Amino acid sequence: MKHISLTAILLLLTGCSTVGEERNTLKSLEGRRAAVAREEPIPANRTKAAQAYREYLNIVPPDAQRPEALRRLGDLDIEAAGSSEKLSQTDYKRAISLYQDLLRTYPNYAGNDRVMYQLARAHDEVGDLKQALATLDRLVSNYPYSVYRPEAQFRRGELLFNLRSYADAERAYAQVVAKGEASPFFERAIYMHGWSLFKQGHYDTALNSFFAVLDRKLIGRDTGEALESIATLTRADRELVEDSFRVVSISLSGLQGAESIPAYFHETGRRDYEFRVYQQLGELYFKQERIKDAADTYNAYARRYPTHPQAPLLQVRVIDAYQKASFVVLALETKEEFVLRYGVKSDYRKANSASDYDRVLPHVRQHMEELARHYHAVAQKSKSSPGYQQAARWYRLFLSSFPADPQTPLMNFLLAEMLFEDKRYGAASDEYERTAYGYPRHAKSAEAGYAALLAYTQQEKGLKSGELSNVQQRAIDSALRFAGAHPADARTPGVLTNTAERLYALRDYARAATVAQRVLEITPPVPADMRRTAWTVIAHTEFDRGAYDRAEAAYQQVLALTDTRAVTRATLTERLAASVYKQGEQARKDNRQRDAVGHFLRVAQLAPAAAIRATAEYDAAAALIALKDWSAAAGVLETFRRNYPKHALQAEIPGKLAVCYLEGGQPLKAATEFEAMASGGKDAKFSREALWQAAELYEKAGHEKNAVAAYERYVKQHPSPLESSIEARYRLATYSKKNGQLDRHLAWTREIVEADRKGGRERTDRTRYLGATGALVLVEPLEVSYRQARLVEPLKKNLKVKKERMQQLLDAYGRVADYGVAEAVTAAAYHTGELYTDFSRALIGSQRPKGLSADELEQYNVLLDEQAYPFEEKAIEVHEINARRTSSGIYDQWVKSSFAALSKLRPVRYAKTEKREEIIRALR
DSSP, X not given: OOOOOXXXXXXXXXXXXXXXXXXXXXXXXXXXXXXXXXXXXXXXXXXXXXXXXXXXXXXXXXXXXXXXXXXXXXXXXXXXXXXXXXXXHHHHHHHHHHXXXXXXXXXXXXXXHHHHHHHHHHHHHHTOHHHHHHHHHHHHHHOTTOTTHHHHHHHHHHHHHHTTOHHHHHXXXXXXXXXXXXXXXXXXXXXXXXXXXXXXTOHHHHHHHHHHHHHHHHTXXXXXXXXXXXXXXXXXXXXXXXXXXXXHHHHHHHTTGGGGGGGGOOXXXXXXXXXXXXXXXXXXXXXXXXXXXXXXXXXXXXXXXXXXXXXXXXXXXHHHHHHHTTOHHHHHHHHHHHHHHHSTTSHHHHHSOHHHHHHHHHHHHHHHHHHHHHHHHHHHHHOOHHHHHHHHHHHHHHHHHOTTOTTHHHHHHHHXXXXXHTTXXXXXXXXXXXXXXXXXXXXXXXXHXXXXXXXXXHHHHXXXXXXXXXXXXXXXXXXHHHHHHOTTSTTHHHHHHHHHHHHHHTTOHHXXXXXXXXXXHOSSOOOHHHHHHHHHHHHHHHHHTTOHHHHHHHHHHHHHTSOTTOTTHHHHHHHHHHHHHHHHHHXXXXXXXXXXXXXXXXXXXXXXXXXXXXXXXXXXXXXXXXXXXXXXXXXXXHHHHHHOTTOGGGGGHHHHHHHHHHHTTOHHHHHHHHHHHHHHOSSHHHHHHHHHHHHHHHXXXXXXXXXXXXXXXXXXXXXXXXXXXXXXXXXXXXHHHHTTOHHHHHHHHHHHHXXXXXXXXXXXXXXXXXXXXXXXXXXXXXXXXXXXXXXXXXXXXXXXXXXXXXXXXXXXXXXXXXXXXXXXXXXXXXXHHHHHHHHHHHHHTSXXXXXXXXXXXXXXXXXXXXXXXXXXXXXXXXXXXXXXXXXXXXXXXXXXXXXXXXXXXXXXXXXXXXXXXXXXXXXX
């Protein structure tokens, strides 16, 4: 065996007196161990040292150094076992054997307290906890003043705890705690003392131990920030604190939860971390999915210390818990409570520093926004006005609380949107405008400005006419403001266009035209439909202001921009025509008739289909008539008649044409127009007179056929007044006689006679005259019939016939005489006298019966003379009566004819002219 020097052994004995350092991680809270400081080893080769000790023990006889060598060798085996990646049970067992041998062989060895400490450790490492505990029991019992006693007691507590002897562990830890803070195991002992009580179910007393640990680590150090941010806490401290809070939370949950906390926080200093107790308990509940308990815990602190800097942060956790658990109603209620409790005007803000409130303010803002948006969404579903009002409350609170927040313009916009949805259009327009123009330019500026216009539109729909004007003006001002603020916005041209239309509708023509002109000046040019609208406004404005020439030019522009198939084209064309027509009216008013004619006739050129074209052409004709340009006027009127057969003014065309034709020397055409007037006139007198005029003009023009037709229509259509009606019949009778239409002549004559006979009070001298002369005409057929009756065999029969016809003729003449018309009376008298004369001569000249002898014939002739004589006398009497009419100043052809007849019937008396003249004078 190789020997080593005594000096080397001594070095090993002095330099290898420590074991490997214990690891500082625990598998669980129950497995926590307090760290024990170790001596720093002298760098050496552990294996060689152990070998040296073994050689020493083998070769050196028992002496005073042997116990120390045994101890050192055991320590090296433990160190070797602890230093390997995989614990070596062999090394520990070898160390146990060495320590046990040492204790048996050298019971009085001064370092046995250390040996027992190491032996207990080795038993612990090989899993023989009972032997480890027994060894530590011996140590604390046999060496009450050993430097290893505090750690031994702590290790006893650990072993007892691991062996589930929690009451004994509690006492062991209490022994360590009783030694005070000088012990390096003091804090760990307090901590494990609490665990021992906890394991026994003594939660209330266990809490005292845990809070004692927390007092040491947090009082005077806790600033409210996260534990990992507390600079005075080491990593080990932080782990201890975190573990303490966990078991505190578990203990409290085993008691009355948050209700149990206040009993442990009477001392002011401990309150530094009181909020964390509530916080950790709430977190425990949250992990256990006891959401309501978690929330109640958070709320308990917030309500107990409403102005504490941490209170709102705990309540934030309440809200998070409710939201994650989908407790929507509770989350909302808590948010409302939070916002009202910690808002910008709250007592909390007044009680805390700006830096503390800065931590809370983002949550206030967030929840305020969420409340507004939530109630907005709810209202959108329910369409409930109270719901919208509730949302508005939160929106307005946000706006007043965060006026400079980057999100405020959007929130203002959402408030406006919500008011719009609630049909509160007036308030909506106000908020839209505030959003658009009350903040620096933002993403919603243009949209809000445009939405304000939509709100005004809706507002106007619900207003009465008396309330409308103010809103309309505000809407227009808002539109112009939008256009001014957003000239490049794609909606601006449309807004200006619409505004121009609205201004026109309000009769604000000057502004309407100005705004419309702005539309036309936009570059690049706006779409055709907008330019069309702008030109339309300008055209209408100029028209309404009486600038018809400028209106005409503007309407031309409008039509150029209007599709030929557009339904509005017809209306625009009408407006163009009206602007031209109005220029004609102005010229006419200024007595510029020729200019007026030009404008009126231009209507047809520019707008041939315009409704006013007919009126324009009619007025052109009227102007030409005023100019006495008969030919041109007639031409326009003829065109009017041809083009507008159903126009209401057609009734006036014939009259005007008639004037033109008469003045222009065209009686036939004039007659045609009068006849047309007669047909279309609603006034009977006018129609009657027009028809009569037509008939006379036909006569004047030599168109007998048309004249006859006109008179016939007159008789048929206008039986009254009687005189004109009979006069028309007379002219018809005259034409019939002239044309050899004797039957028609007699027919019209009979109508004359009959009409006069039934005329009653309407009869006039003229009707009587025509009736009388007509009656004379009607006698003529009777006279012809009379003369056709010849007195021949059979004489008796023919005599009877002739007498009957003579009587009819006498009756007819009598009726003529009854008219009392001088000319008719004298004619009737003359013809009556002539009838008697003729009958007398007819008798004398009648055929003699055959077979009469000369005497008989003579006697027969005498008899005939006797029969004929009275008739001749009667003839003389009648002619004399007629001749005596000269005394009444009547000396017409019939009186003269009677004188002529008398000169033949009584030549002695009447044959001489001188004598006749005397008779006439005498008769007078």
